[in-house]
Amino acid sequence: MLPSLSQVIAEKKAGQPPTHGQGAMSHGTPDTSQPKIETRHLNFYYGQRQALFDISIQVPQRNVTALIGPSGCGKSTFLRTLNRMNDIVDGARVEGLVQLDGTDIYRPNIDVVSLRKRVGMVFQKSNPFPKSVFDNVAFGPRIAGLTDRKKLGEIVESCLKRAALWEEVSHRLKDSALALSGGQQQRLCIARALATDPEVLLMDEPASALDPASTARVEDLIFELRRNYTIVIVTHNMQQAARVSEFTAFFFQGRLIEMDRTDQLFTKPKEKETEDYITGRFG
Amino acid sequence: MSNTPDSESRATGARLTSATLSPAERPSLQKRWSLTTLKEQCIRLVLFCCALLSVATTAGIILVLFSETLLFFSQVSVLSFFGDTVWQPQSQDNPRFGIWPLACGTFLVAGIAGLIGMPLGLLSALYLSEYASERSRSYLKPTLEVLAGIPSIVYGYFALVFLTPYVLQPIFMNALGFEVGGFNVLSAGIVVGIMIVPTISSLSEDVLRSVPRGLREAGLALGSTKFDVSVRIVLPAALSGIMAAFLLALSRAVGETMAVTIAAGSQPDLSLNVLRSIETMTAYIVMVSLGEAAAGSIEYRSLYVVAMSLFLITLVMNIIARFILRRYRNVYQ
Ligand SMILES: Nc1ncnc2c1ncn2[C@@H]1O[C@H](COP(=O)(O)OP(=O)(O)O)[C@@H](O)[C@H]1O
Numbered sequence: 155m156l157p158s159l160s161q162v163i164a165e166k167k168a169g170q171p172p173t174h175g176q177g178a179m180s181h182g183t184p185d186t187s188q189p190k191i192e193t194r195h196l197n198f199y200y201g202q203r204q205a206l207f208d209i210s211i212q213v214p215q216r217n218v219t220a221l222i223g224p225s226g227c228g229k230s231t232f233l234r235t236l237n238r239m240n241d242i243v244d245g246a247r248v249e250g251l252v253q254l255d256g257t258d259i260y261r262p263n264i265d266v267v268s269l270r271k272r273v274g275m276v277f278q279k280s281n282p283f284p285k286s287v288f289d290n291v292a293f294g295p296r297i298a299g300l301t302d303r304k305k306l307g308e309i310v311e312s313c314l315k316r317a318a319l320w321e322e323v324s325h326r327l328k329d330s331a332l333a334l335s336g337g338q339q340q341r342l343c344i345a346r347a348l349a350t351d352p353e354v355l356l357m358d359e360p361a362s363a364l365d366p367a368s369t370a371r372v373e374d375l376i377f378e379l380r381r382n383y384t385i386v387i388v389t390h391n392m393q394q395a396a397r398v399s400e401f402t403a404f405f406f407q408g409r410l411i412e413m414d415r416t417d418q419l420f421t422k423p424k425e426k427e428t429e430d431y432i433t434g435r436f437g
Numbered sequence: 438m439s440n441t442p443d444s445e446s447r448a449t450g451a452r453l454t455s456a457t458l459s460p461a462e463r464p465s466l467q468k469r470w471s472l473t474t475l476k477e478q479c480i481r482l483v484l485f486c487c488a489l490l491s492v493a494t495t496a497g498i499i500l501v502l503f504s505e506t507l508l509f510f511s512q513v514s515v516l517s518f519f520g521d522t523v524w525q526p527q528s529q530d531n532p533r534f535g536i537w538p539l540a541c542g543t544f545l546v547a548g549i550a551g552l553i554g555m556p557l558g559l560l561s562a563l564y565l566s567e568y569a570s571e572r573s574r575s576y577l578k579p580t581l582e583v584l585a586g587i588p589s590i591v592y593g594y595f596a597l598v599f600l601t602p603y604v605l606q607p608i609f610m611n612a613l614g615f616e617v618g619g620f621n622v623l624s625a626g627i628v629v630g631i632m633i634v635p636t637i638s639s640l641s642e643d644v645l646r647s648v649p650r651g652l653r654e655a656g657l658a659l660g661s662t663k664f665d666v667s668v669r670i671v672l673p674a675a676l677s678g679i680m681a682a683f684l685l686a687l688s689r690a691v692g693e694t695m696a697v698t699i700a701a702g703s704q705p706d707l708s709l710n711v712l713r714s715i716e717t718m719t720a721y722i723v724m725v726s727l728g729e730a731a732a733g734s735i736e737y738r739s740l741y742v743v744a745m746s747l748f749l750i751t752l753v754m755n756i757i758a759r760f761i762l763r764r765y766r767n768v769y770q
């Protein structure tokens with residue numbers, strides 16, 4: 155039996171008292187004083203087909219924000235507008251405003267390469283390069299021009315430690331990353347994303363292909379990282395959203411239905427669609 | 438499976454599907470000798486014979502090559518074949534059969550062709566797979582493949598009447614002062630290099646495209662430029678497949694006949710001067726075939742030993758290439 159959502163929320167509250175009920179965070183609405191990412195009236199089209207409708211959202215600094223919703227509702231599409239990964243899709247088109255720290259990232263003079271260094275991404279299917287563990291993590295710093303082996307080694311070690319992988323791979327940094335287990339590969343991808351020293355981490359169902367034990371490790375990791383990075387995580391698993399996130403946004407048919415503190419959204423949703431979804435009436 | 442009892446189905450009398458028939462009435466599954474099965478057998482036999490014929494032909498060719506090669510070595514020692522540096526099989530008083538002049542010609546042409554064809558082919562493959570839009574790809578790819586359809590004699594002629602007199606001689610002779618023969622290795626190497634571009638680009642492009650999309654996205658998401666992704670991720674991931682493409686193309690260059698016979702001439706000298714005429718193994722075979730070497734003569738048999746060498750060289754290159762390709766495919770399913 156899966157634990158019920160309210161159970162998960164209650165456990166999380168009990169387990170993490172200091173993280174809740176402080177300052178601006180205590181009154182049950184997202185901390186909107188200084189959003190890290192903000193979209194206004196965002197529409198997205200794949201050719202003729204509109205995939206996102208009028209999304210206005212504020213993603214708070216140094217928090218985990220979960221995007222939930224039924225399959226095909228546009229969660230991945232939305233996530234990929236935030237680091238302009240959709241640019242590589244033929245015929246994709248964006249309307250509206252997407253801001254990172256108040257800067258419109260779709261302005262013509264934006265350097266997409268530096269944007270993506272600041273906004274890292276972890277994919278659903280783990281995708282380590284067919285290189286050594288070391289070279290995977292060192293990839294980002296190297297393309298940024300770092301060649302000093304000692305510095306690279308320090309970065310690799312600290313990122314692997316932050317990704318909770320160092321213990322397992324410290325003695326096999328030269329081995330191919332493809333020889334790692336699925337869960338290790340996904341944590342390696344997280345370490346690799348951390349190595350470019352991003353401010354935002356976008357995660358698209360990072361644990362959906364993992365077994366329960368690896369999933370738990372990745373979730374713990376996300377929880378660990380939440381105070382140093384702004385994390386946006388897509389998940390179709392509501393328990394997961396409840397466990398790792400402080401804010402949750404519910405998407406449905408390309409629209410943002412509501413966004414609220416995770417405990418609020420899961421216990422007292424304001425919209426009927428949200429309630430139907432979290433009580434399992436559809437999706 | 439229908440469990441309806443027979444009696445009941447007869448009583449309704451309506452649905453006479455085989456499932457409701459009594460066992461005796463159901464169509465027998467036993468094989469019967471009919472016109473259809475006879476036709477099937479005939480087709481099968483004809484197809485089998487066709488397959489057998491091509492296998493038998495290959496086997497026959499190898500057998501002839503092998504036996505004539507053995508006969509050749511009963512008259513000329515293996516040592517002088519590999520040890521001598523002069524190839525003059527027609528000489529009446531002192532015929533000599535050192536393979537190196539011919540081998541040198543072949544490898545010079547293939548080497549120049551590789552120097553030209555490999556970068557050109559690889560870069561066009563990179564462009565097609567990483568940079569070109571679907572639209573331009575749909576024009577460029579067929580155009581490139583047309584190159585492969587041009588008869589090689591056209592390339593040879595192009596080298597002889599255009600490349601040598603209007604490009605190579607003005608540059609190397611008039612400007613730099615080197616002697617450039619009307620027949621020369623360089624012009625042959627260049628056109629063979631152009632000939633193998635389609636082979637390399639189309640094989641390499643397949644390999645490059647089979648690199649999973651996820652790796653490219655991972656690279657881009659880390660702040661790579663398209664060039665970084667191509668050079669640091671896609672190329673290394675596809676490297677073994679590209680090596681295989683190179684080998685296959687080089688084995689084509691080694692076996693190329695018409696263009697080199699026309700452009701490089703038939704002067705079997707052991708020399709690295711690419712501005713002079715040489716003779717390749719294939720060109721030698723052409724020459725002897727056109728001449729009047731009597732069957733059974735040593736000159737006639739030398740044709741087979743050269744053919745055998747050529748066959749072995751290209752066979753080994755092909756086997757290695759296919760081995761690499763197969764292993765590469767296993768990495769990404
Ligand atoms: N590359 C694409 N081209 C065209 N349509 C796409 C593409 N990617 C996704 N879509 C469509 O956009 C909609 C949203 O997809 P997606 O963002 O992947 O949903 P989710 O991640 O919530 O499951 C779906 O209907 C999907 O079919």
Ligand SMILES: [Mg+2]
Pocket residue numbers: 229230231358
């Ligand atoms: Mg998705």
